[in-house]
Structure formats: structure tokens, C-alpha cells
Amino acid sequence: MSTQPNNPLHGKKLADIVTELQAHYGWEYMGYQINIRCFTHNPSVKSSLKFLRRTPWARTKVEQMYLAYLEKNPNLK
Template structure:
């Protein structure tokens, strides 16, 4: 296992990413930015986790959104 000191996603669980994004932006904005049903139709952390764990392209978009949020908070 390689250590990734410069990777802000290292050691961050997907659930934490979704929770922080939801608290910061809200489901509506998240669904607007990344048009996936788990954000736009009855959104929940659980449904988002289920979808994102089996959908790599969507997970990448969510991770990118999270990194932008972290960068903007600085």
C-alpha cells in the first residue's frame, strides 16, 4: 500500500464525502452539478453510497466536486 500524503482523498470514506457535500451544498445543487438519480429523486446518503460504489464515473465526479469544495474552503 502506498502512502499518499498529497492526496486529500486518502483515508476519506465515501460516506464522509457525501455527508460533507450534502451539508455544504445540499442535494438540489449536487443533483444540478452531477445529474444522477440518487441526488435528484428522493436523495439519501444510503442510496447515494449504493449507486456510487458501483458506478465509477459518477464516483469520480463526486470526488472531484469534493476536492473543489475543499479547495474553495481554504
């Protein structure tokens, strides 16, 4: 039994979150919403993951963006 049954982030890898957001929104929109260099200057999943793993505030913003994305697209949950 899962200890966090209502947490959509539970069991979700950061790489999967960044990849899904990038596929849906694109780097330009992500950089507009969260102004960090790994989204605005020569973006890649690899550089984003490296930065987000070292920067808790930025990771939190990306997770919040992902939760908002899931709310707008309930069929993806």
C-alpha cells in the same frame, strides 16, 4: 508514514464525502452539478452510496466535486 501525503482523498470514506457535500451544498445543488437520480429523486446518503459504489464514473465526479469544495475552503483540509 503515509504513502499519499498530498492526496486529500486518502483515508476519506465515501460516506463522509457525500455527507459533507450534502451538508454544504444540499441535494438540489449536487443534483444540478452531477445529474444522477440518487441526488435528484428522493435523495439519501444510503441510496447515493449504493449507486456511487457501483458506478465509477459517478464516484469520480463526486470526488472531483469534493476536491473543488476543499480548494474553495482551504481551512477544511
